[in-house]
Amino acid sequence: MPKVRATVRLQLHRDFTFHHAADLVDYFASLGISHLYTSPITTAVPGSRHGYDVIDPTHVNPELGGEDGLAHLVAALRQRGMGLIVDIVPNHMGIDCEHNPWWVDVLTWGARSRHAHCFDIDWHSPTPGLAGKVLLPILSGHYAALLEAGELLPRFDWDTGHFYLCYGERRLPLSPESHARLLRDGLGEAEGLALADLFDALGGHDTPEALTAAAALAWRKLRDYAATGSGRADILATLVAHDPRSPEAIDRLHEILEQQHYRLTSWTTASDAINWRRFFAVDTLAALRIEDPAVFEAVHALIFRLYAAGLIDGVRVDHIDGLTDPAGYCAALRARLTTLAERRPAHAPVGAPWLVVEKILAPDEAMRDWPVDGTTGYDFMNQVGRLLHDPAGAQPLEAGWAALSGLGDAGDFDVMRLAARRKMLVECFPSELAAAAQALADVACSRRATRDYPPRALTRALTELVVHFPVYRIYARDDALDGEDRRQLDAAVRAAQATLRPIDRPVLQRIADWLGREPARDSALLHTARRRFQQLTSPVAAKAIEDTAFYRHGRLLSSNEVGGDPARFADDRDTFHALAAQRAERYPNAQLATATHDHKRGEDLRARLAVLSEHHRDTLAELAVWCDANAALKREVDGLPTPDRPAELMLYQTLIGAWPPGLRADDAPGLAAFAERIVRWQEKAEREAKQRTDWLTPHPDYEAASRAFVEALLRPDSEFVRRLVAFVERIAAAGALNALTQTTLRLTVPGVPDLYQGTEFWDFSLVDPDNRRPVDWHSREAALALFERQGTLAPLVASWQDGRIKQALIARLLNARRLHPELFTLGQYLPLAASGPLERHLLAFSRLYQGDTLVVIVPLHMAALLDGAAAPTLDPAHWADTEVTLPGDGPWEDVLNGRRFDATDRIALSAVLDPLPVAVLRRHRA
Numbered sequence: 001m002p003k004v005r006a007t008v009r010l011q012l013h014r015d016f017t018f019h020h021a022a023d024l025v026d027y028f029a030s031l032g033i034s035h036l037y038t039s040p041i042t043t044a045v046p047g048s049r050h051g052y053d054v055i056d057p058t059h060v061n062p063e064l065g066g067e068d069g070l071a072h073l074v075a076a077l078r079q080r081g082m083g084l085i086v087d088i089v090p091n092h093m094g095i096d097c098e099h100n101p102w103w104v105d106v107l108t109w110g111a112r113s114r115h116a117h118c119f120d121i122d123w124h125s126p127t128p129g130l131a132g133k134v135l136l137p138i139l140s141g142h143y144a145a146l147l148e149a150g151e152l153l154p155r156f157d158w159d160t161g162h163f164y165l166c167y168g169e170r171r172l173p174l175s176p177e178s179h180a181r182l183l184r185d186g187l188g189e190a191e192g193l194a195l196a197d198l199f200d201a202l203g204g205h206d207t208p209e210a211l212t213a214a215a216a217l218a219w220r221k222l223r224d225y226a227a228t229g230s231g232r233a234d235i236l237a238t239l240v241a242h243d244p245r246s247p248e249a250i251d252r253l254h255e256i257l258e259q260q261h262y263r264l265t266s267w268t269t270a271s272d273a274i275n276w277r278r279f280f281a282v283d284t285l286a287a288l289r290i291e292d293p294a295v296f297e298a299v300h301a302l303i304f305r306l307y308a309a310g311l312i313d314g315v316r317v318d319h320i321d322g323l324t325d326p327a328g329y330c331a332a333l334r335a336r337l338t339t340l341a342e343r344r345p346a347h348a349p350v351g352a353p354w355l356v357v358e359k360i361l362a363p364d365e366a367m368r369d370w371p372v373d374g375t376t377g378y379d380f381m382n383q384v385g386r387l388l389h390d391p392a393g394a395q396p397l398e399a400g401w402a403a404l405s406g407l408g409d410a411g412d413f414d415v416m417r418l419a420a421r422r423k424m425l426v427e428c429f430p431s432e433l434a435a436a437a438q439a440l441a442d443v444a445c446s447r448r449a450t451r452d453y454p455p456r457a458l459t460r461a462l463t464e465l466v467v468h469f470p471v472y473r474i475y476a477r478d479d480a481l482d483g484e485d486r487r488q489l490d491a492a493v494r495a496a497q498a499t500l501r502p503i504d505r506p507v508l509q510r511i512a513d514w515l516g517r518e519p520a521r522d523s524a525l526l527h528t529a530r531r532r533f534q535q536l537t538s539p540v541a542a543k544a545i546e547d548t549a550f551y552r553h554g555r556l557l558s559s560n561e562v563g564g565d566p567a568r569f570a571d572d573r574d575t576f577h578a579l580a581a582q583r584a585e586r587y588p589n590a591q592l593a594t595a596t597h598d599h600k601r602g603e604d605l606r607a608r609l610a611v612l613s614e615h616h617r618d619t620l621a622e623l624a625v626w627c628d629a630n631a632a633l634k635r636e637v638d639g640l641p642t643p644d645r646p647a648e649l650m651l652y653q654t655l656i657g658a659w660p661p662g663l664r665a666d667d668a669p670g671l672a673a674f675a676e677r678i679v680r681w682q683e684k685a686e687r688e689a690k691q692r693t694d695w696l697t698p699h700p701d702y703e704a705a706s707r708a709f710v711e712a713l714l715r716p717d718s719e720f721v722r723r724l725v726a727f728v729e730r731i732a733a734a735g736a737l738n739a740l741t742q743t744t745l746r747l748t749v750p751g752v753p754d755l756y757q758g759t760e761f762w763d764f765s766l767v768d769p770d771n772r773r774p775v776d777w778h779s780r781e782a783a784l785a786l787f788e789r790q791g792t793l794a795p796l797v798a799s800w801q802d803g804r805i806k807q808a809l810i811a812r813l814l815n816a817r818r819l820h821p822e823l824f825t826l827g828q829y830l831p832l833a834a835s836g837p838l839e840r841h842l843l844a845f846s847r848l849y850q851g852d853t854l855v856v857i858v859p860l861h862m863a864a865l866l867d868g869a870a871a872p873t874l875d876p877a878h879w880a881d882t883e884v885t886l887p888g889d890g891p892w893e894d895v896l897n898g899r900r901f902d903a904t905d906r907i908a909l910s911a912v913l914d915p916l917p918v919a920v921l922r923r924h925r926a
Contacts, residue, residue, distance in 0.1 A: 002314065002354040002373060002589055005034035005817050005824070006747075007085060008755045011597055011772055012039050012061075013049045018069035022076040027781045029080040030788065031807075032814025035354075036077065037085040037316065037754065039597065041070065042302060045094045049772065050597070051087070052318065053094025053285060056101065057299045074311050083313035083349050086306075090299055090329065091322035093119075096284035098171045103286065107134065108173040110261030114208030118295050120277035120287045122435065130275050134262045137270035137283055138170065148250055152257070152264070154182065156235050161223025165257070167264075176202040176215065178256045179222070185252065186238025192231070195222055268696075274431045279322065280539040281428040287535075291324040296332060308340040310348030316376055316591075320357040321472045321538040324531050327370050328477070330357065334371040354752075356591045360542075360563045362471045366484050367587065374583070374590020377754060378563030381594050383579050384745055385558060385606055387843070388738050389570035390861050393556070393613030400620035401555040404627065405646040413553045413566045420544040420552070421467045423690070428543055429536065436532035437462050443514055443525045453507050461500060461508040466537055468495035473538045476516035476530045489516055550600060551689040554650040557657065558609035561600050570613070573843050573860075577831040580845070584750035584829040592746050595756035595763050599771060602763035603756075604806075605657040607742055608728075608735030612656070614863035615731060622727055623652055630720060633712040635705040638692075642705035647686055651710070654681060658764045659728045661801035668716040675714040679707045681766040734863040736762075736800055737872035737917060741843075741858040743806060744918045747813040748847070748856045750829055760810050761803030783807055793897060794915040797873055805916070809896070813920065816895050820922070823852040832857075836882030841865075842909070844884045851925035855892070857884055857909065858918045873917050876910040883908050888923065895920040 008028055010021055021036060028036065040051035043061045051061065060067045077084055095103040102115040110116070110132060111123045123132055139146055146152055146167075153166045154174065163179055165172040174182075176199045183196035198218045205211040225231035243249050257264060265273065270283045279285035289295050306312045317333070320326045337353040359375045361367060363382070367375060402411045409415065425433060437459040444450040444458060469492045474485035481489060493512045497505050515533055520526040550560040559566040571579075583590055594603040601609075612619045627648060634641040643651065655678065663670050683703055686693050693699035713720050739762070746753045756763070758775035761783075765771035783804045787796070793812075796805040817824045827847030832855065834842045841861055847854040865874060886892070889904040896916060901907060912919040 003034070003349055003351040003821075004083070004085070004314065004354045004589065004752050005821050006032060006753050006755070006814050007035045007037040007591070008033045008757065009037045009597065010039070010757050011049075012041065012051065012064050014047065014063040016774075017063070018065040018073040022073045024777060024781075025073075025076040025080055025082065027777070027784065029082060030784055031755075031760065031811050032818050033082065033755065034818075035083040035085050035313065036073075038087060040087045040089050040318070042089070045097055046099065048094070049769070052089055052092075053096065054089050054092075055094050055097070055099045055103075057089075057093070058302050060302070070306075070311060078347065084311070085314045085316060085354060086303070086312050087316045087318055088300070088303055089318045090288065090290045090296075091319045092279040092285040092287050094284060095286045098173075104173050107136075107260070107262050108175060109208075109211060110134075110175070112206065112208065112211055114212060117292055118288055118298070120289050122275040125275040126438075127273055127275065129263055130273070132261070133275075135265060135269070135273055135275050136172075136262045137265050137267045137274065138167070139264055139266045142266050143264055147254060147257075150245060152253065154239060154253065154256070156226070156239060158226055158232075159223075161219045161221075161226055172260075172262070174256070175260050176218065178259045179218075181256055181259065182238055183222075186241050187234045191225060192234050195225060271428050272430050277432070277535065278539075279319070280542055281424075287322060289324070290329060296329075300333070300336070304336060304340055307337055307353065308343040310345045313349055313351075314354030314356075317355070317357040317372075320359050322535065324535065325475075325477060326357070327368065327475055330355070330370040330372050354589065356589075360472050363565050363568045365471050365488065368475060368482075368484065374587035374751070376596075377591040377593030377751070378561075378596075380583075380590075380592045380746070380749075380751065381596075381599075381603075382561060382564040383571065383576060384594065384742050385561060385564065385610070386568065386571040387573070387576045387745075387860065388607060388610035388742065389556070389558070390610075390613040390616075390863075391570040391572070393616035394569040396616045396620065397555050397613065400616070400623070401553075401649070404620070404623060405554065405649055407646060411553070411555075411646070413549065413555070416549045416553050417545060417567075418467060420548040421469075421540060422463075424544040424548060425463065425466055425540050429540055432532070432536050432539075433459070433463065433466070436529070436536050439525070439529035439532045440511060440514065443523075443529050444510075446525055450510055453510065457504055457507045458511065461496070461504050461511055462533075464496035464499050465492055465508060465511065466533075466540055468492050468499070469537045469541065470495075471537075472541045473534045474516060476520075476534065478520050478522070480519050481516035485516060546600075547688050548690055551650075551685045552646065552691065554646055554653065556609060556613060557601065557650060557653045558606040558612075561606065562596070562598055573831075576843065577829075577845065580749045581829045584827075588750050588825060590751045591754050592749070592751040593754045593756070594742055594746050595759045595765075595771075596754075597756070597768065597772060599756075599765075600767045601654075601657060602765035602771065603742060603759060604735070604739040604762045605764045605766075607738035608731065608764075609653060609657045610738050611731040611734045611863045612653070614734075614861055615867075622723070623649060626652055626720065626723070630709075630713060633709055635708060637699075637702045637705050640692075642692075642702055643682075643686070643709055644692065647682075647689070647691075647706070648709075650685065651678075651682060654678065654685075654766070655713075655724055656728055656731075658766060659724065660764060661732065661762060661803075663725075665721045665725045666717045671714050671716050671721070675711055677766065677770055678714070679710050681770060682706055682710060684767060730868045731863065733800075733869040733872045734866040737859060737862055737866060740806065740809060740872060740916070740918055741860065743809055744813065744856065744858050744920065745843075747810065747817070748824070748854065748920065749845075750827075750847075752825075753814075753817075755810065760807040762801075762806060780807065784811060787811065791898075797871055797915045800871055809916070809918070812896050816920070816922070820852055820854075823847055823849045823854055823922075827852070827854060830887065832887070833885045834882065835885075836909075837880050838878070838882040838909070842882070842884065846887045848887065853887055853923045853925075854895075855884070855886060855921040855923075856919070857912065857921075859913070862917075873915060874913070876914045879909040879913060881908070882910075890923065892921040892923050895922050 042054045043056035043059045044051045045053040105115045106113045155166045163174045180196045180199035205214050277287035323329050355372045356376050357372050361379045402408050405411050440458045441455040444453040471488045687695045692702050787808045796808050827849040830846045832844035844857045883906045890902040892901040
């Protein structure tokens, strides 16, 4: 069993390094954290704020402090008996600079590069001009225009002896063939011509090893020649001869660029012509072929060495669905880490390496039986979110959204989901769709029974299958699909079939057979088709759902979270209990998250918005008033009011959810700072929605009008701000109680709780970069120290707006996990019954392990009882005769307040839900 009790996620970058993290170790230890869990630590693009754009997976990022800084952090952790989990990125590398040596080598040598096998490149692309080349869609305009304008220039690096191509701040390598051409064209000396012959001779080396040795010799000789007076003059003459202003020079440079192993094109060509797999649709992140054993070893060499040396204790795997074979990858990773565990030093923590994967699960999708400890917790995030939603609000809010937005039936999330999937497939992934369709056409052509299936018919059927796919992907390997994947594929086929002409339906059925209904039978063509399909559905889902539909659908924004499905509005208590019990049985060490570096809205913002599901009538009435009252503040752009009504409604919900506790209507500086956060969110939200502006073709006038609307709304002491403040104050206490319920559940249900940096105080953050702002650690350290001295919760309930009550709750529960780790990790999960007038407002369960028992009681849907309340608590008298059945008699220890109860089979909530309306009780039987 891993020894991970609780993690804290830290975002490392050059302004927050290993040394900064080490300074916080004592604080996290006092809080009760067992392991720090960091963003990627491998070398990333210089200045990266997140680390996922890895340029060298074999070295610790020097901007974070390098390996010495890592050792310093680990030493601080070991002194407090703590460990380190790191995020790893096996799916892709950053290529948006000349600092990635693997990618530069591929651009230099093409398919002969010793790193060509690392990237998923189609060297046999049918696109004219791309055979044997890598498409580089990096130009700001058309190639010919930039070439003629002199923006593509050959240059010489005097230190390395390399010619390179300069485009703005970019430096692109030039192939050895073009070195020979440049030298031969520009040098008249015998030695210069001999150098040209030497570079010509590089074409005769086929193996990467021989090529590398010969190239090193050639470039060394060129560098030595450049160091001489005549050599320097000759090379300068060569560059002058390629003055971009002359037609002859343009023609010569074009011929040289045609010799490259890459093809420079406008950025606008990427989606249509790209011949290498990207991370989603990001042209600066190239996918890796991690299924190749050599690539697997190269990418993980550093991580394996650090684990064997006892410097890290587990990994979080980023974007597992981007890999060709996630199950095989997880098995290989688990096996290597387990083998390396025998080499770890004696001072390193014992226990199995902790291995969790970033996997998006649909609400009705089961996690596969991979050799991992579980997911990174998006599934739990949405389970607890649906629990906080009142199901009674689903239909009224849906009808109100349809009416107020003016969208009608088009505002239904399923309608938006399909529209977004189709848009993303056609606009962002046409190259990937074409590659998958061609792979299927190759399969069809290879068989007598299907050789008459035209490629265009296959493309039509495949398009509908991808558009209607209900999950990120399936996992077909050599054998036919397992039951879960077969269920998901069959659901997609049924939905797609309804949209196809009868003549295309047999084609769809045969595609489904090839994609997993039948074994692959060692067919290379089938394997390729399955790989292309499975690596297409995942990015389409991510871009269409999380990065498009979530920014178009506004019934209730707390539903629009990573891994969520707004069509599934709420879960009842029995569903939540069943999912928790299932996790306890299958993945007791899965990570539990309610806030992450990728969340759309902070955990406490979502908890506040959940209150709107209870106050749905008043919410809709207020939104209608605001829409009417603020109509005069809008400007017209392209003949339409700006922002449009759906965006306006989502803006109002965002203002309600993100409003900082204690911000007054007349606080001009506070309102200005808040407005700046909102307009940054709004720009991103509207570009992600891709309606009247987007990332590729921003609409400056529309965005300026939207910004002006926000600034006009948030004028100090305006009528709108006063109404907004009044509405937020009415629901704030109920939202805070939801947040405390959410926090309690994350720290007590089966799984390993994760704390995202800084969210031990209230988290009303928005999507990145807002959720990655610097954290005021000093205030958190001071608050915890004060609580440790005072030790009581009651004063913190009264001052709940400062967030210290949430931190104190976390500290108490994490301390209980530290004292009784098996109870929280291995304890059986059992629902508990409640009775009395407020029974439906409770969720209660127990955890049982050997002689230990834990009872957890949290309130639900308390908006009516806390309407306008000053604090997130109820007078005990409100609970009246409501009771919870206990799993045996006492005595019971009150984990949060230090009291004792001698209750037998039942306990009155009026006794335990005071001063904080959540309760955690423990009983020990020797």
